[in-house]
Amino acid sequence: MSGSVGDAGGAVVDVVALGESMVAFLPTRPGRLADVPSFDRGIGGAESNVACGLAAAGHSVRWVGRVGADAFGDHLVAAIAAYGVDTSAVRRDPDRPTGVYFRTAGDRATDAHEVAYYRAGSAASAMAPDTVDLAAVRSGRVLHLSGITAALSEGCLDLLRLLTARGADRPLVSFDVNHRPGLWRTAGAGGPAVLLDLARGADVVFVGDDEAREAWGLDGPDAIRAALPEPEVLVVKQGGSGVTVFARTDAGAGADAGASRAAGGGDVVTFVPALRVDVVAAVGAGDAFAAGFLSATLRGLPVRDRARHGHLMAAAALTVPGDLAVPPSRGHADRLAALDDDAWGTLRLGPGWTQAAERAPEEVRTP
Numbered sequence: 001m002s003g004s005v006g007d008a009g010g011a012v013v014d015v016v017a018l019g020e021s022m023v024a025f026l027p028t029r030p031g032r033l034a035d036v037p038s039f040d041r042g043i044g045g046a047e048s049n050v051a052c053g054l055a056a057a058g059h060s061v062r063w064v065g066r067v068g069a070d071a072f073g074d075h076l077v078a079a080i081a082a083y084g085v086d087t088s089a090v091r092r093d094p095d096r097p098t099g100v101y102f103r104t105a106g107d108r109a110t111d112a113h114e115v116a117y118y119r120a121g122s123a124a125s126a127m128a129p130d131t132v133d134l135a136a137v138r139s140g141r142v143l144h145l146s147g148i149t150a151a152l153s154e155g156c157l158d159l160l161r162l163l164t165a166r167g168a169d170r171p172l173v174s175f176d177v178n179h180r181p182g183l184w185r186t187a188g189a190g191g192p193a194v195l196l197d198l199a200r201g202a203d204v205v206f207v208g209d210d211e212a213r214e215a216w217g218l219d220g221p222d223a224i225r226a227a228l229p230e231p232e233v234l235v236v237k238q239g240g241s242g243v244t245v246f247a248r249t250d251a252g253a254g255a256d257a258g259a260s261r262a263a264g265g266g267d268v269v270t271f272v273p274a275l276r277v278d279v280v281a282a283v284g285a286g287d288a289f290a291a292g293f294l295s296a297t298l299r300g301l302p303v304r305d306r307a308r309h310g311h312l313m314a315a316a317a318l319t320v321p322g323d324l325a326v327p328p329s330r331g332h333a334d335r336l337a338a339l340d341d342d343a344w345g346t347l348r349l350g351p352g353w354t355q356a357a358e359r360a361p362e363e364v365r366t367p
Contacts, residue, residue, distance in 0.1 A: 011139065012139055012140065012141070013059075013060040013061060013062045013086065013139060013140045013141075014054070014059040014060045014061060014140060014141050014142065014298055015050075015051070015054050015059060015060075015061045015062070015140050015141065015142045015143075015144055015294060015298070016061070016062045016063075016064060016136070016137055016138070016139060016140035016142070016143050016144070016171070017047040017048065017050050017051040017054075017061065017062070017063050017064070017143075017144040017145075018047060018063075018064040018065065018127075018132070018137055018143070018144070018145055018149065018159075018163070019045060019046060019047030019048065019065060019124070019145065019146055019148060019149045020045055020047075020065060020066075020099060020119070020122065020124030020125075020127075020148070020149065020152060021043060021044070021045030021047070021048035021063070021065055021067070021076050021080065021124075022043070022044050022045055022076075022098065022099040022100055022101050022117075022119060022122075022124075023041060023042075023043060023044075023072045023075060023076060023098060023099075023100045023101075024041070024042040024043055024044035024100075024101055024102075024103065024323070025039035025040070025041060025042075025100065025101070025102045025103075026039055026040045026041075026042050026103065026105070026321075026322065027039055027040075027102075027103070027104055027105045028040060029105065030104070030105045031104070031105075032104065032114065033102055033103075033104055033114050033116060036104070039102065041075070042079075042322055042323070043075075043076055043079045043080065043323075043324075044101065044323055045065075046146045046148055046176060046178055046286075046287050047063070047065075047144060047145070047146055047148075047149070048063050048065070048076075048080050048085075049284060049287035049288070049291075049323055049324060050144050050176075050287050050290050050291045050294070051063040051080065051083075051085045051144075052080060052083040052085060052324055053287065053288055053291030053292070053313060053324070053327060054291045054294060054295055055083045055084040055085045056083055056084070056326060056327050057291065057292075057295045057313070057327050057330065058330060059295060059298060060086070061084070061085050061086065061140075062085065062086040062087075062088070062089060062136060062139065062140060063080055063085050063086070063087055063089075063090065064089045064090065064132055064133065064136055064137050065090050065091075065124055065127070066090070066091045066092070066093055066096075066123040066124050066126055066127055066131065066132070067090060067091075067092060067093070067098045067123050067124070068092065068093055068094075068096055068097040068098040068122070068123045069092040069093060069094040070097060070098055072097070072098035072100060073092060073098040073123070076098060077090055083324075088136075089132075089133045089136035089137070091123075091131065091132065091133070092123070093123035093126060096121055096122055096123040096125070096126055097121070097122060097123065098122065098123060099117070099118060099119035099122035099123075099124060100118045100119075101115060101116060101117045101118060101119065102114075102115070102116045103115045103116070105281075119152075122152075124149075124152060124156075125152040125153040125155075125156065126153070126155060127149070127152070127153075127155060127156050127159055128153075128155030128156065128158055128159050129155075129158055129159050129162050131155070132159065137163065138170065138171060140171050141171060141172065141298065142171055142172045142173075142174055142204075142294060142297070142298065143163065143170075143171040143172070143173050143174065144174040144175075144176075144290070144294065145160060145163060145164070145173065145174065145175050145176075145198075145202070146175065146176040146177070146178040147175070147176070147177045147178045147179060147180070147194075147195045147198065147199075148178045148180055148183065150191075150194055150195065150198060151180060151183035151184050151191060152183070157194065160198055161198070161201075164198050164201030164202055165201060166201060172203045172204065173201070173202045173203050173204070174202065174203065174204040174205075174206075174290070174294060175198060175199055175201075175202035175204070175205050175206070175231075176205075176206040176207075176286070176287075176290055177195050177199055177205065177206065177207040177208075177211060177212075177215070178211075178286075179191070179192070179195060179211040179214065179215045181214070191215070192215040192216055195215060196215075196216060196227065196228070199228055199231065200228060200230045200231070201230070202231050203231055203232045203233065204231060204232065204233045204234075204235070204293075204294070204297070205228060205231045205233070205234050205235065206235045206237065206286070206289070206290050206293070207224060207228075207234075207235070207236060207237065208236075208237045208238075208239070208286070209221065209224070209236055209237065209238050209239070210239065212224045212236070221236040221238070221244040221246070221269075224236050225246045225267070232247065232248050233245065233246070233247045233248070233297075233303075234246040234247075235293060235307070235310075237286065237289065239274075240274050241273065241274060242271055242272050242273040242274045242307075242311075243271070243272055243274070243289075243307050243310070243311075244269065244270070244271050245269070245270045245271075245272065245303050245306070245307055246267045246268075246269055247267060247268050247269075247270070247303050248266055248267055248268075249266065249267070249268060268303065270303045270304055270307065272304055272307035272308060272311065273344070273345060274311055274314075275311050275312070275315050275344075275347055275348070275349055276347065276348040276349070277314075277315045277318045277319060277348070277349050277350070278319065278348070278349070278350035278351065279318045279319070280318065280319050280320055280321055280351055281318070281320070281321045281322070282318060283317070283322065283323050284317040284318075284322065284323030284324060284325070285314040285317050285318050286314070287317070287323065288310075288313040288314045288316060288317035288325065288327075289310040289311065289313060289314040290310070291310075291313050291327075292306075292309040292310040292311070292312055292313030292314065292327070292333075293306045293307060293309060293310035295309060295313075296308075296309040296310070296337075301337075305337045305338075308336070308337040308344070309333055309337055312327075312328060312333050312336060312337065313327055313333075315349045315353070316328065316353075316354050319349060319350060319351045319352070319353060319354075320351070325354065326354055326355075327354060328353070328354040332354070
């Protein structure tokens with residue numbers, strides 16, 4: 001048996017994000033987990049990160065998940081709600097705990113980085129078609145999911161298969177592949193094939209070229225698009241160089257300046273360079289990018305500007321220590337996203353840049 005935090009009702013919101021959120025313990029100093037004496041408490045979870053970023057950017061957002069009927073569950077719900085996210089569809093599980101994890105302060109890209117997850121048997125792993133409020137899940141203009149959820153349990157995978165099945169009257173489905181080999185080693189074989197199948201059912205897909213290479217053996221944006229022709233919009237993240245966006249012309253994506261027409265005429269292909277960023281911590285950038293891209297999508301902005309807003313939200317996350325950052329104001333982000341290509345190419349952002357709302361774009365740039 002489980003109870004809900006509240007009654008989600010039938011109110012339509014901009015975005016619903018479904019997935020596991022966990023309590024994160026962040027080290028108070030660098031070093032191995034074995035050597036760090038104390039940790040600060042935070043929150044972490046790909047889908048709830050996106051939810052918090054979108055709410056901070058001014059959208060109405062609902063997070064759907066399951067947490068334990070424990071103090072960590074209390075903390076998660078309160079912390080996510082504090083960003084302005086509707087948590088009324090979150091369900092509490094008296095028999096399973098809230099997941100937690102510990103990580104080192106190092107960059108995730110280095111061998112020194114460690115993460116210790118304690119999520120097996122968590123309340124979130126009990127998500128399934130009959131243990132979540134499906135009406136609340138489908139109550140957004142956009143439903144955001146990730147491949148992490150699919151690896152948590154068979155019930156979670158059944159739920160994602162249901163939600164990515166194509167049919168009438170479903171929300172626009174956004175899917176971040178988020179390939180986590182460690183999770184799939186626990187969940188069993190077949191993870192890459194499962195993720196590819198789920199991505200094919202989505203309308204907007206985010207995938208890194210590195211994870212596509214690792215999971216599917218695909219090299220480069222064109223090969224990824226050939227394997228994923230179904231989504232209306234495919235965003236291939238290419239690390240520090242930028243992103244390539246494939247947008248079908250029937251998805252309302254007109255050709256931006258600098259965009260090219262793919263062979264066959266079905267896609268408009270747009271490459272948008274990444275920003276130069278003085279990185280404080282390389283965590284949370286992928287989730288922040290998705291939040292920025294979806295925010296601009298909801299506003300009907302052109303593909304180039306969707307990607308630029310994604311880059312700006314990612315830059316906000318990269319210039320703070322944790323996963324979540326205060327985004328720039330909408331007006332500030334719009335001014336930066338509207339820069340010409342030369343000005344965009346010289347833009348460099350460092351800690352505190354999101355508070356520079358009153359400064360002209362030229363003042364944010366450095367030589």
